[in-house]
Amino acid sequence: MGNSKIYLVLIGIMLIWGLNVSVIKILVEHFMPVTITALRIFIASVTVFLVLGVLGKVRKPHSNEWLYIISGAMLSVVSHHYFLSTGLSKTTAANGGLILGLGPLLTALLSMILLKRRPTNIRLLGFLLGGTGVSFTVLAGDGGINSVSVGDLDIFLAILSQALSFIVIKKAAETLDPRLLTGYMLLIGSVLLFLISLWKEPAGLASLTHGTPAVWLAFLFSAVLATALGHMIYNHAIGQIGAAETSIFLNLNTFFSLVGAAVFLGEAILPAHLIGLLLIVPGVLLGSGSMEELVLRRRRKLQHR
Structure with a gap:
């Protein structure tokens, strides 16, 4: 697949992911948030394993890979999707989508803190722009600082958890196919979320009888297209065109x-x-290092001509 086709596919995935924020908002308004999230993630995991089974990519993880899989599941699935579902039940999809856009920026910032890398001036500018953009977002209500929603904080914790998971996933992906890693994390995470739902939402299973055909169609869109196939295709694109170019599409x-x-x-x-x-878009481009890496890559190509 040529780069132009990959770019078109990535635009399609971003459209699906962007709309998925509104879909999840609809789901958590019709069902108990954690219960429907556990079911959504489980269906996504089944979809991933079915696809990988057809491709002959399924294998049992080695003993040293389980630690990364469980850690990734706790961060990328349990924490991320728990806070995402509960957050969207308390704030708007508009606020949620903007805060989620900080993913690449937070990943870069955490990498610098945990790996003790000194940020460049360009990245510092990106962090400043991104932080200012989120401040405008969470203060968007008429009440100013008094209008800041607990849901906004939950959404921030959701993307922070996912950003932390990327560091774990990067280490795990050295020996385990990222697509298979995604499947195992989704499966383990869905089971843990279901156990949490039994504790937090005793009436959660009963709430599943309240959905209309249209709502369940939205559920399948979110589980199969956005969560399962979307993440598999995105991870494949990273291997084809690189992390820097792929992250720009976020x-x-x-x-x-x-x-x-x-x-x-x-x-x-x-x-x-x-x-x-x-403010957030240029903040992500500068703070994540995507723009710097692309400029350096173009310069190298010109030098080798």
Whole structure:
């Protein structure tokens, strides 16, 4: 597959992920948040293993790989999706989508802190822009600082958990296919989320009888297309064109989440949301190092001509 086709596929994935924020918002309004999330993640894991089974990519992890799989499941699945589902039940999809757009920025920042790498001035500028953009987002309500939602904090904890998981996943991927790693993490995470739902939401299973056919169709869209196939294709694209170029497309996810919130949920897009978007996108490009790496790569290509 040529790069132009990969770019088109990535745009499609970002559209799906952006709309998925609104879909999850719909799901947590019809069902108990943790219960429906556990079921959604389980269906996603089954989908991943079915696809990998057809491709002949399924194998039993080695003993030293289980620690990374369980750690990744706790961070990338349990913590991320728990806070995402509970957060979207307390805040708007517009706010959630913008805060989730900080993923690459937080990943770069945590890598610098944990690996003790000194940030460049360009990255520091990116961190400043991204932080300012989120401030505009969470203060978008009419009440200023008093309007900050607990749900916004939950969404931030969701993306922070996922950013931490990327460091674990990167280590695990040295010996384990990232797609297979995704399947195992989703399966283990779904079981843990289900156990949490039994404790936190005693009426959770009963709430599953409340859905309409349209809501269950949205559920399948989120579980199969967004969570299972979306992550598999995105991870494959990283191997094809590199992490830097792939991560740039995540900015479209932020844009599409705003569009989805306005079109499908009728949420008001405030000036503060647009200011947040205009600050977060360049913040991610600069702070994640994507722009620096692309510039350096282009320079090397020109030197070798």
